[in-house]
Amino acid sequence: MPLIIKDEYPEKLFREDGKRLDGRELNELRPIKMEVGVIKSADGSAYLEWGNNKVFAAVYGPREVHPHHLAKPDRGILRVFYRMATYSVFDRKRPAPGRREKEISMIVSDCLEPILFLELYPGTSFEIFIEVVDADGGTRCASTTVAALALADAGIPMKSLVSAIAVGKIDGKQVVDLSGIEDKAGDADLPIAITWYNEEISLLQFDGEMDLDEMTKFLDIAKDALSKIHQMQLVSLKSKYITLKEGEGEKKR
Numbered sequence: 001m002p003l004i005i006k007d008e009y010p011e012k013l014f015r016e017d018g019k020r021l022d023g024r025e026l027n028e029l030r031p032i033k034m035e036v037g038v039i040k041s042a043d044g045s046a047y048l049e050w051g052n053n054k055v056f057a058a059v060y061g062p063r064e065v066h067p068h069h070l071a072k073p074d075r076g077i078l079r080v081f082y083r084m085a086t087y088s089v090f091d092r093k094r095p096a097p098g099r100r101e102k103e104i105s106m107i108v109s110d111c112l113e114p115i116l117f118l119e120l121y122p123g124t125s126f127e128i129f130i131e132v133v134d135a136d137g138g139t140r141c142a143s144t145t146v147a148a149l150a151l152a153d154a155g156i157p158m159k160s161l162v163s164a165i166a167v168g169k170i171d172g173k174q175v176v177d178l179s180g181i182e183d184k185a186g187d188a189d190l191p192i193a194i195t196w197y198n199e200e201i202s203l204l205q206f207d208g209e210m211d212l213d214e215m216t217k218f219l220d221i222a223k224d225a226l227s228k229i230h231q232m233q234l235v236s237l238k239s240k241y242i243t244l245k246e247g248e249g250e251k252k253r
């Protein structure tokens with residue numbers, strides 16, 4: 001596979017027919033597939049294919065905190081470990097977790113903590129392990145989305161799901177769901193997550209240039225895309241139980 005370096009980015013991110021390089025319209029999401037209950041040793045788990053991204057999430061808890069000194073006497077703690085596999089990108093990623101992985105782990109944790117009732121679980125921990133096995137832009141959003149599903153699959157009481165998407169600007173046009181090349185060669189990138197129980201934004205990052213008017217429009221188009229992702233999350237959770245009820249599949253956990 002070719003090594004993608006900055007100098008090799010395409011000059012234009014739109015084709016002559018006005019579509020994006022992967023054939024999408026401005027507001028079109030990449031194909032998304034979600035499945036819960038995919039890892040039998042976890043308390044809850046989920047798998048997400050989002051364009052070329054492939055991400056697993058495994059949830060454990062509530063359980064004893066290791067190391068013990070991290071335990072809090074009045075509440076549970078949430079620990080998120082985002083990892084991108086060495087083979088998940090064109091240039092070999094260093095196996096040891098770097099600053100980017102620590103940052104994304106923290107972001108995902110900050111997005112998910114508000115939906116949990118950690119005060120009901122003093123002295124315990126919930127741990128979420130996220131493994132990105134194929135990466136192509138937007139893995140922090142994919143990770144947040146799939147981790148919320150894995151928490152729900154674990155049967156952990158939650159106020160709602162969380163969904164996330166990156167919107168942005170490429171060649172001066174606003175688009176939803178940036179692919180890897182659009183993320184790198186585009187003008188602006190804005191990952192957003194929403195907690196559905198209160199419809200509050202729990203993640204808003206920004207990289208690039210835009211004015212306040214553009215920012216407001218971005219939030220509108222993001223909300224539409226986030227609603228679609230939320231629906232897909234609900235369908236994937238329900239479909240596990242429909243399959244079990246109809247006896248059409250083996251129990252996955």
Ligand code: CDP
Nearest residue numbers: 089090093135136137138139140141180183
């Ligand atoms: O994945 P996300 O967009 O949330 O985070 P990013 O740091 O903006 O990375 C954008 C994309 O760059 C990733 O999804 C990967 O496809 C790629 N990347 C890479 O090729 N090598 C790395 N060491 C890190 C990221």
